[in-house]
Amino acid sequence: MGIMSFLRERAGVIIVFAIGLAIVAFLLSDVVRSGKGFIADAQSEVGIVAGQPINYKEFNERVEQNSQQFKAQMGSLNPQMMSYVVENSWNQFTSKIIMDKQTEKIGLVVSEQELFDLMFTNPTQQIAQIFTDPKTGQFNRTMAITSRKSADTDAKLKEQWVALENSILDQRKSEKFQALLKNGFYANTLDAKDDFTNRNKLANFSYVTMPYANVKDTEIKVTDADYEAYYSENKYRFDNKTETRSFEYVAFDASPSKTDTAETKAKINKIAEGFKTTDNDSLYIAINAETTTPLNFVKKGALDPAIDSLMFTATKGFVYGPYLINGVYKVAKLVDAKISPDSVKARHILLDPTALGGVDIAMAKADSIKQLLQKGGNFAALAAQFSTDGSKDKGGDLGTFARGAMVPAFEDAAFGGKPGQISIIKTQFGVHIIDIQKQIGSSKVVKVALIDKALAPSSKTEQIAYQKAQSFLSNAKDTAAFINEAKANGISKMVASDVGPLQASIPGLENARELIRWAFKAEKADVSNEIFDIGDKYVIAYLTTIKPKGTLALIDVKIQIENMVKNRVKAAYLKAKLETALAGTSSLNQVAAKLKLPVTPLSNIVFANPVIPGVAQENKLIGSVFGAKVNKLSGVIEGEAGIYVYNLNGFTNSQIPANYLANKQTLATALSNSAQSNVFKALQTSAKITDNRNKFY
Secondary structure, three states: OHHHHHHHHHHHHHHHHHHHHHHHHHHHHHHHHOOOOOOHHHHOEEEEEOOEEEEHHHHHHHHHHHHHHHHHHHOOOOHHHHHHHHHHHHHHHHHHHHHHHHHHHOOOOOOHHHHHHHHHHOOOHHHHHHOEOOOOOOEOHHHHHHHHHHOOOOHHHHHHHHHHHHHHHHHHHHHHHHHHHHHOOOOOHHHHHHHHHHHHOEEEEEEEEEEHHHOOHHHOOOOHHHHHHHHHHOHHHHEEOOOEEEEEEEEEEOOOOHHHHHHHHHHHHHHHHHHHHOOOHHHHHHHHOOOOOOOOEEEOOOOOOOOHHHHOOOOOOOEEEEEEEOOEEEEEEEEEEEEEOOEEEEEEEEEOHHHHOOHHHHHHHHHHHHHHHHOOOOHHHHHHHHOOOHHHHHOOEEEEEEOOOOOHHHHHHHHHOOOOOEEEEEEOOEEEEEEEEEEEOOEEEEEEEEEEEEOOOOHHHHHHHHHHHHHHHHHOOOHHHHHHHHHHOOOOOEEEEEEOOOOOOEOOEOOOHHHHHHHOOOOOOOEOOOOEEEOOEEEEEEEEEEEOOEEOOHHHHHHHHHHHHHHHHHHHHHHHHHHHHHOOOOOHHHHHHHHOOOOEEEEEEOOOOOEEOOOEEOHHHHHHHOOOOOOOEOOOEEOOOEEEEEEEEEEEOOOOOOOOHHHHHHHHHHHHHHHHHHHHHHHHHHOOEEEOHHHOO
């Protein structure tokens, strides 16, 4: 849908752009070749942290590494996950730069002897995991030292060791820095006594309240001066950590119509009938399925919920469906079922056919190694000598794994063989010599073939939706025209508020990255000059607000503070009534009688948790209570939910500890933990970070 609409709208522009690009490339070729590109450096910077540029190439390599790790755990990356990966990579870069500058500034180092100890004497968890002897389960120091020495003549191994050593150095410096912070915090007896009192001293009081909610907005008048006063007093609350933008948009639905659904259902029904009679499941799937699903044995719980239990009780050849799941029709067929191990412990030697000169040569070499093993050869030694896999330093040990952890061919060999069996297989990674050491447990597994047919809009449905969007855009040349066009056609406008530069989605639009990138290039009141193809919608937007990084102006927060300002005006309105009621009274009951309001008693309120049950967190009220005199009527207190007047009935004190040693330790730990994160936040704030990621991702 996206490429069709793009070409339809942009054919002419593409041609002009291509010609222009060729001319620019010709004119700048000498400049580029001489290394004097005047915008190249700026264009390659993802950001600057404390004066240190972050190069796009280096940063993107980290993003790719983290993406691969994430895919290994999650299977795939959607736009939200990718946004998380980019954010995580950014945090890794910025944290390292900031920490390196701080440790260098204070002269914090890790000596060569200390690094040696962390690798070979008292190894870090990383080192210990890599060089654990599979036979003993203990750290093999000799294996680690031998591997490190081999790195002097093995470029790839050296690269791995350099990365490992740098990781250990960074971790150790961070630990030392954190220890310095932790040891710099101390809680004395007075601190511990105050903390104990705040958490254990109980206040018992009664109050009368006049809630703001009881005052109608029509009873008060809010002026610009009220807004300005509130804003001036609370300006510190309006620090925008990053630039945000808001826009409104209209979306033209191109989701499948009833006709599209009926046609798709008819096709999948026909496929289901053929699936029942075919004698070549693999070929039938290859011809009819839209996506390729590996035909593996799986345990219970691994299939779609609609068929999981069904396939474990069905007979071979049973066909179920079509059934609809997440917008896709599916037909399932039980191909096979058997009893299989739950998990396998195995080791392997991996040969690289490319390095050896071809698959045939690799297979022949694998056969020779297999013969050596069958004659009593040492598997771990042969793995260390011949394997190209990272497990070679652990004797080829892969540990114990369940179904789904390995590629299909490897899994079939490991779960389908017998303990003690050595087999040779070929996968996309190379040629494997596999030794099945142990098979654990047994349960039923099934092999289920799937054919899918996505419920998608027809070209006619897409065309109708696109034409509506195109017609709208042609009439919405500016903001006023956009609003009028939406109103004239009865189209609801959606709002995307305070969108960040790296967001991947907004409510209602899951993959809206290109729309958001447009918003951060546009000027205020701009209408998008293109139609965005997002999921099953065609979207057109206009930019309403730009909130820059830093302290926001009053106009940018006016809607946000509206209720607070109204409550302040209501407080002044109610305060006059309450002060009139207080005049000439000496008890809370008399005040309540004048106002015809109830007296609410409260007991066991602590200073550390200033909450009025069922009302709100009322810091001012509780703070006032703990500083009040017993049996003395208070003045008016302006709170979050209303105004209050109270009478303190008394305090209940817990038994005072014989000493405050335990309290001091607890408080010191809490201070240290909070300080460590707060210190790093302060370092980030002072580092002067420029973030250009939205230009690249």
